[in-house]
Amino acid sequence: MVVLAVLTVSVVCLVGESWGLDNGLALTPPMGWLAWERFRCNTDCKNDPDNCISDRLFRTMTDILVSEGYAAAGYEYINVDDCWPERERDPRGRLVPDRERFPFGMKSLSDYVSVFTVHVLPLS
Numbered sequence: 001m002v003v004l005a006v007l008t009v010s011v012v013c014l015v016g017e018s019w020g021l022d023n024g025l026a027l028t029p030p031m032g033w034l035a036w037e038r039f040r041c042n043t044d045c046k047n048d049p050d051n052c053i054s055d056r057l058f059r060t061m062t063d064i065l066v067s068e069g070y071a072a073a074g075y076e077y078i079n080v081d082d083c084w085p086e087r088e089r090d091p092r093g094r095l096v097p098d099r100e101r102f103p104f105g106m107k108s109l110s111d112y113v114s115v116f117t118v119h120v121l122p123l124s
Contacts, residue, residue, distance in 0.1 A: 032077025033061050033070075041083040045101055053083045054101040055109055066116050078113045080106075 035053060045052040062078050065071050084102060085095040097106050 028074055030077060031070075031073075031075040032079055033065055033075065034079040034081060035061070036081055043083055043098070043101065052101065055104055058109055059112055062113050062116050071116070080109070 035057065039051055039053055039057065042048060042052045045054050045056075049056070051057070058078055058080060065075055065078065084097055084106070086098050090096050102109065
Protein backbone atom coordinates (compact mmCIF):
# COMPACT_ATOMS: atom_id res chain seq x y z
CA MET A 1 0.00 0.00 0.00
CA VAL A 2 2.83 2.40 0.86
CA VAL A 3 4.56 1.63 -2.44
CA LEU A 4 1.35 2.45 -4.32
CA ALA A 5 1.00 5.76 -2.48
CA VAL A 6 4.62 6.74 -3.18
CA LEU A 7 4.23 5.74 -6.83
CA THR A 8 1.06 7.83 -7.15
CA VAL A 9 2.72 10.89 -5.59
CA SER A 10 5.75 10.43 -7.83
CA VAL A 11 3.64 10.25 -10.98
CA VAL A 12 1.72 13.38 -9.99
CA CYS A 13 4.98 15.22 -9.31
CA LEU A 14 6.50 14.11 -12.61
CA VAL A 15 3.48 15.16 -14.59
CA GLY A 16 3.69 18.57 -12.92
CA GLU A 17 0.15 19.51 -13.79
CA SER A 18 -3.12 19.40 -12.03
CA TRP A 19 -6.49 19.57 -13.65
CA GLY A 20 -9.57 21.38 -12.49
CA LEU A 21 -12.47 23.36 -13.77
CA ASP A 22 -11.50 26.67 -15.27
CA ASN A 23 -14.34 28.53 -13.58
CA GLY A 24 -12.40 30.85 -11.26
CA LEU A 25 -13.72 29.17 -8.10
CA ALA A 26 -11.52 27.98 -5.23
CA LEU A 27 -8.31 29.43 -6.62
CA THR A 28 -7.13 29.60 -3.02
CA PRO A 29 -8.30 27.68 0.02
CA PRO A 30 -10.67 29.43 2.42
CA MET A 31 -8.39 31.87 4.23
CA GLY A 32 -9.05 33.25 7.68
CA TRP A 33 -8.24 33.19 11.36
CA LEU A 34 -9.50 30.56 13.80
CA ALA A 35 -9.15 30.98 17.56
CA TRP A 36 -9.16 27.30 18.49
CA GLU A 37 -5.56 26.40 17.56
CA ARG A 38 -4.07 29.03 19.86
CA PHE A 39 -6.72 29.95 22.43
CA ARG A 40 -8.70 26.68 22.72
CA CYS A 41 -11.54 27.21 25.17
CA ASN A 42 -9.94 29.76 27.48
CA THR A 43 -12.90 31.62 28.98
CA ASP A 44 -11.05 33.05 31.98
CA CYS A 45 -11.12 36.72 31.03
CA LYS A 46 -10.67 37.81 34.63
CA ASN A 47 -7.21 36.25 34.99
CA ASP A 48 -6.17 36.13 31.33
CA PRO A 49 -7.91 39.01 29.51
CA ASP A 50 -5.57 39.02 26.49
CA ASN A 51 -6.02 35.32 25.74
CA CYS A 52 -9.62 34.49 26.51
CA ILE A 53 -12.39 33.85 24.00
CA SER A 54 -14.14 37.21 23.94
CA ASP A 55 -15.43 40.05 21.83
CA ARG A 56 -12.16 41.86 22.53
CA LEU A 57 -10.05 38.97 21.18
CA PHE A 58 -11.99 38.69 17.92
CA ARG A 59 -11.99 42.44 17.31
CA THR A 60 -8.24 42.57 18.00
CA MET A 61 -7.57 39.72 15.57
CA THR A 62 -9.76 41.43 12.96
CA ASP A 63 -7.69 44.60 13.35
CA ILE A 64 -4.46 42.60 12.98
CA LEU A 65 -5.79 40.77 9.92
CA VAL A 66 -6.28 44.15 8.25
CA SER A 67 -3.34 46.16 9.62
CA GLU A 68 -0.72 43.51 8.90
CA GLY A 69 -1.91 42.95 5.32
CA TYR A 70 -3.56 39.54 5.66
CA ALA A 71 -6.94 40.83 4.46
CA ALA A 72 -5.32 42.45 1.42
CA ALA A 73 -3.64 39.11 0.66
CA GLY A 74 -7.00 37.31 0.63
CA TYR A 75 -7.73 36.39 4.25
CA GLU A 76 -11.41 37.09 4.72
CA TYR A 77 -12.72 35.05 7.65
CA ILE A 78 -12.66 35.46 11.40
CA ASN A 79 -14.04 32.19 12.70
CA VAL A 80 -15.82 31.95 16.04
CA ASP A 81 -16.17 28.25 16.57
CA ASP A 82 -16.60 27.35 20.23
CA CYS A 83 -16.79 28.58 23.81
CA TRP A 84 -18.72 31.76 23.06
CA PRO A 85 -22.21 30.97 24.41
CA GLU A 86 -23.66 31.08 27.89
CA ARG A 87 -24.01 27.71 29.57
CA GLU A 88 -27.80 27.96 29.41
CA ARG A 89 -29.92 28.69 26.35
CA ASP A 90 -32.56 31.39 26.23
CA PRO A 91 -36.23 30.52 26.99
CA ARG A 92 -36.82 29.65 23.33
CA GLY A 93 -33.92 27.18 23.32
CA ARG A 94 -31.47 29.33 21.33
CA LEU A 95 -27.79 29.76 22.08
CA VAL A 96 -26.90 33.18 23.44
CA PRO A 97 -23.48 34.76 23.67
CA ASP A 98 -21.81 34.93 27.06
CA ARG A 99 -22.99 38.28 28.41
CA GLU A 100 -19.69 39.14 30.11
CA ARG A 101 -17.30 38.11 27.35
CA PHE A 102 -19.52 39.26 24.45
CA PRO A 103 -21.36 42.25 25.96
CA PHE A 104 -22.37 43.73 22.59
CA GLY A 105 -23.69 40.43 21.17
CA MET A 106 -22.71 38.42 18.12
CA LYS A 107 -24.47 40.72 15.62
CA SER A 108 -22.27 43.61 16.69
CA LEU A 109 -19.14 41.47 16.40
CA SER A 110 -20.23 40.18 13.00
CA ASP A 111 -20.86 43.70 11.77
CA TYR A 112 -17.41 44.80 12.98
CA VAL A 113 -15.65 41.91 11.25
CA SER A 114 -17.53 42.37 7.98
CA VAL A 115 -16.78 46.10 7.77
CA PHE A 116 -13.05 45.49 8.11
CA THR A 117 -12.60 42.35 6.05
CA VAL A 118 -15.19 42.52 3.28
CA HIS A 119 -14.19 45.99 2.11
CA VAL A 120 -10.44 45.37 1.87
CA LEU A 121 -9.40 44.75 -1.72
CA PRO A 122 -7.14 41.73 -2.32
CA LEU A 123 -3.72 42.25 -3.85
CA SER A 124 -3.69 41.65 -7.60
